Amino acid sequence: MSRSILIKDGRIIDPRNGMDAVSDLLILEGKVAEVGKALAAPEGTLVLNARGLVVSPGFVDLHCHLREPGFEEKETIATGTLAAARGGFTTVCCMPNTQPAIDTRATVDFILAKARSEGAVRVLPVAAVTKGRTGGQLVEMGELAEAGAVGFSDDGDPVADPRLMRSALTYTRPLGLPVMDHCEDPSLSGGVMHEGKVSTRLGLRGIPAAAEESMVARDILLAELTGGSVHIAHISAAGSVELVRRAKAKGLPVTAEVTPHHLTLTHEWITGDGTTEAQQPAANTGYPYDTNTKVNPPLRESADVDVMVEALREGIIDAIATDHAPHTIVEKLCPYDEAAFGISVLETGLGSVLSLFHQGRIDLPTLVARLTVGPAGIIDHGGLGLGTLSVGAPGDVTVFDPDIEWVVDVERFSSKGRNSPLHGRRLKGGVVATVFNGSVVFEGSREAVTDGR
C-alpha cells in the first residue's frame, strides 16, 4: 500500500476532461498529481504497468445496499466495500433501508465512522426521506445533509404520498440534494416479476410497467411544481424513459440511473432460458423459478432493455448504478413468491455492462462516463471531486481489461450476498486494479479464464 502510485502506459479515459489517450497517471499523497506521457516518479513510488488496459476514474455507485446496521448477516460495510473495490467502485452510496433506518445524524455518523475504520472504499450515505422509512414524517433533512448525507430516499419503498413527496422536494431544493425515488405505485404492484408473457406462463403475479411509469410521471410533475431535484432510481420500463426524456427536454431537474441487470437481462431469465443477446455465449446454467432473478423493479422485456441501452448511450439515463442487494441463502432458497427481491451486483456489474461495448452498442468512453462523471454529477456538486482524474482530485482509479474473460463464481465473491443469476456465466471484461485515495485496495488477475473454472 503506497500513497504514491504511477500507472504507466494505460489508455486513460477521463470523460469529465474529454480525455481518451494512452498516457501515464501519477498519484501523490492520495491525490491525482499529473497526467502525461513518460512521467517520472519519486523514489518509492509503486509503478503499475497498464499497457493494454483502460485507466478510468474510480467508479461511483449511486445505489447499493450495505445492510449495516441491522442486517449484518446479509452484508457489512467491510464486506460490501470490499466487493465494491473488486468491482471497480471507489465510491458507493448506501441506501437507508437498514435497521435502524438512516434517519438521524447518529446513524450517518456511525456509517461514516465504520467506513473509515473498516471500509475499503468511500461510503456516502443516502438518508431516508421519512422517519423509519414509514412514509409519515420527514427526517431532519438539514442536519442529515450537514452530517454528510448525499441524497434522500425511502428506497425499497416509494414515497407513496404525493403531498409528502412535494414537501420533500420543496424542502431539499435549497439543500441542493436529490430525492431518489423508488418509483412503484404500491396498489398497482403486488407481484413478483414483470407482468407479461412469462408471468402468464409461469403463473406468477405480475408487476405491470405502468406501476413504475405512473410514479415517474408523478415525480416529474412534482419536480416541475417545486423545482426540487428528482432522481429516478433503477429505471426499468421503456415508458419511464420516455417521460424522463421529455422532462429533460423541458429542462426539469430530473436524473435517472439504470442497473447492469436492467441493461442486459430480460424476464425470459425467470424461465431458465437466459440467453439474451446481451450475454456472452456460455453454457446455460439457468433453471425455472431461479429466485436469484427476483428483483425489484423486475427484469423486463427485451424491448425495454433496448430502450435502456439507447437511453444510457444518449445520456437520458445519467448513470449506471448497481442496486447491489445482497441476501442470505435462506431468503432465496424458497418458493419464488416468498423469496427476497434483490441481486448481488457489485462484482459482476462491470463485466455485464461491458457486453454492451463488445456488441458495439455503446463505446467505452460513454460507458466510463456513466460509471464516473454521470453519477458523480448527481451527488457531488464540486466539493469532493469525484468521477474525474483532474489534478487535485482524489486518487481514485479503476484499471480494467475490457477483454479479459472470466466465469462468475459466487463462492468467490467478497460480498456475503451469493444471490446472482449470473453464477456460472462467462463475462468479458474485468477489474485489474482498484486504487482508492492513492492506495491499491484491490488487485485482480490479469489472466483470462478460458475453461469452465
Add this chain to the structure above:
Amino acid sequence: MNLARAVEQPAATLRAVPSGNLRRRHVLDLEDFSPEEIEEVLGTAEAMREVLARPIRKVPTLRGKTIITLFYEASTRTRASFEQAGKIISADVINMTASMSSIEKGESLIDTARTFQAMGTDVLVLRHPMSGSAHLVARHTDLAVINAGDGFHAHPSQALLDIYTIQQRFGSLHGIKVVIVGDILHSRVARSNIWGLRKMGAHVVLCGPPTLLPADVAGAFGLEGLSVEVNLDTAIRDADVVMALRIQKERQESGLLPSQREYVRYYQVNEERMAMAKENALVMHPGPMNEGIEISPTLAHGARSLVEAQVTNGVAIRMALLYMLAAGSENE
C-alpha cells in the same frame, strides 16, 4: 389386456404399452411432455383402469415403495385420489398436511422435503399455493416429485385425467374444440390443459371476464391451437367440450368482478348455453364446484356431465404416474 396377468406381472403387462419415453424423474408440468409421453401415460392408465374394475382392487406393483403426499392447501379429490392410487398398487402412502407437521413451527419447504428424502421416500406428491414450488423441491433434493398443483402454474395430473376422459368419449382429441371458461388468470388447471390438450391435437378456447384473463396469452403459450374469447355465447359455438373452472368469492372483493350475479349472467355454463355447442357436447369441471354459479346444478349432474368420470379416471392416471416414477426409481 388380460386382467390376471396384469395382477401377476404388472410390470410385464405394462411394458406392452409403448415404453421408453417416460424417462423422466419428475412430473412438474405438461409443458415439457411430448405427445408420445402423454400417450404412454394414457396407455398405462388404461391398464390401471382394468385393475380398478376388479372386485379386489389391489396389485403388488409398488410393494416396499414409500410415497408421501405433502399438501400445503386443502384438497379433497387430488389428495384422496393420489392416496388411493398409491394404496391400490401397494405402495406405503404417508399423508402430510401443513397443519399437522413442523410447517406449523416454521420449517421451510426445502427442509421438510429434505426430511422426507432422508427417510428414503421414493415419490413426493406436492401441493403448494406458490408457483414453482415443485420445481424448487425437484432441483434441491433427490426426491422424485409429482406436482399436485403449484400456485397458478400447473396441475399436470389434472390435465392428464382431463385428456384421458376426453379421449375415452371422443376416441381422439384431434380436432376437438375445448372451451375453458372462468378464472383463467388464477388457474393452474387451465395452464396445464393449455399445454396438454393442444399437444394431443385439440383446439383450446379460453373464455372469461377480461379481468380474469392473463396478460399476453399469445406470447406465453403461442397461438397455435389456442384462442381467447370474452363472449361465452360466441366461444361455445361448435364446442365439443366445455370445461368450467371454479370461481372464487375473493375475486369480487379484490375488485376483479362486479358481482356474482353478473358473472352468472355472462359466464355460467348451463343448459341454454350448451344448446349452442355441438349436439353431443360434454361438460367438465375439475372440482370443487360452486353449483349455481359457474355451472348449473342440473348440467353438473346431467347426461352431458363428465364430472364423475373425471374423478374415476383421476385415480387411474395417478396410479400410472406413481407406477412410472416409482418403478423407475430402482434403476438408478
